[in-house]
Amino acid sequence: MTEKKPKINLLERRSELMQLSAKEFSIDLKVQRQLNEQRVDEMAADFKPHALGIINASKREDGHLYVIDGGHRMSAARKCDYPGLLDTKVFYDLTLKEEAELFLALNFSRAVQAIDRFKVRVTMGDQSAVNINNVLKAYGLHVDWANNASLGVISAINTLEKVYAGAGVRPEGEYPELVDKVIRTLHRAYGSQGDRMTYSKVMLEGLGVFIATFGSRIDYDRLIYVLEGIAPRQLAIQARTLRDAKIKGSSLGANSAEAIHRLYNNRFKNKLPDFHEVEPKNNYIPEHDPLYVDPNQYTLDLQDA
Numbered sequence: 001m002t003e004k005k006p007k008i009n010l011l012e013r014r015s016e017l018m019q020l021s022a023k024e025f026s027i028d029l030k031v032q033r034q035l036n037e038q039r040v041d042e043m044a045a046d047f048k049p050h051a052l053g054i055i056n057a058s059k060r061e062d063g064h065l066y067v068i069d070g071g072h073r074m075s076a077a078r079k080c081d082y083p084g085l086l087d088t089k090v091f092y093d094l095t096l097k098e099e100a101e102l103f104l105a106l107n108f109s110r111a112v113q114a115i116d117r118f119k120v121r122v123t124m125g126d127q128s129a130v131n132i133n134n135v136l137k138a139y140g141l142h143v144d145w146a147n148n149a150s151l152g153v154i155s156a157i158n159t160l161e162k163v164y165a166g167a168g169v170r171p172e173g174e175y176p177e178l179v180d181k182v183i184r185t186l187h188r189a190y191g192s193q194g195d196r197m198t199y200s201k202v203m204l205e206g207l208g209v210f211i212a213t214f215g216s217r218i219d220y221d222r223l224i225y226v227l228e229g230i231a232p233r234q235l236a237i238q239a240r241t242l243r244d245a246k247i248k249g250s251s252l253g254a255n256s257a258e259a260i261h262r263l264y265n266n267r268f269k270n271k272l273p274d275f276h277e278v279e280p281k282n283n284y285i286p287e288h289d290p291l292y293v294d295p296n297q298y299t300l301d302l303q304d305a
Helices: 037-045 071-079 096-106 114-124 127-138 157-164 176-190 201-217 220-228 232-244 252-265
Strands: 015-020 055-059 065-069 086-092
Touching: 037 071, 055 096, 065 071, 065 096, 071 086, 096 114, 114 127, 114 157, 127 157, 127 176, 157 176, 157 201, 176 201, 176 220, 201 232, 201 252, 220 252, 232 252
Parallel strands: 055 086
Antiparallel strands: 015 086, 055 065
């Protein structure tokens, strides 16, 4: 057996070590995680300059210096008005894609939240992230942290990626058209933005499992009609009730799909079979789907992403 040689990926860009004031840095969230203000406050309250390590930054053509790794440390230094200088490794002539790749490389073994990682992956041109992002953009949506006033925002990125990979029903792969059907269905049923629950984990996964399982058997006008008659929050309650009634637990998304299935079949002549009667579940044939969406329409040139 041939031993696999280690791979060395060199970033062939000029860099140098220097000391800089915290006020000299800028932050670009396309290549950086969202700041956790509580974490910044805690660091600033007991600031230890000797324990900061090295800040990594990129000097762009516009002359500004953007933090790649060390945003919280830099912000804490600003917060406590630290007058000293920060040890910094400055990279020159990086593309935006290279900045994003460097951020992920520097944070490989650290906890980076899924939303921040997804946004950076879009910047670096990761194809699955770009495909998902382009589906969302088509409906006026985007991935970000949600708050009480957030509309048009999806935070359940792990669920979106699960749907994109086949919702646990189809053979694992890349299915931007499945994401499109889920988002389009919610968009048609609840309007352009809906409320915070419209694009929640329970709705996204439930519809993903339902659509991936039944495919071209679904009458989408019927599905829209059914969803229009129930608020997402109420559907989530039904899903939890189904889950709690079972001896052996299952995912909330699977129970959401079951709740949608029951509503769909209620007083409807062309009922769908039960989930366990769909054999095989992985029988999706794009050409047989009347609402098939060409996945290539979401695969843009990386320069356009």
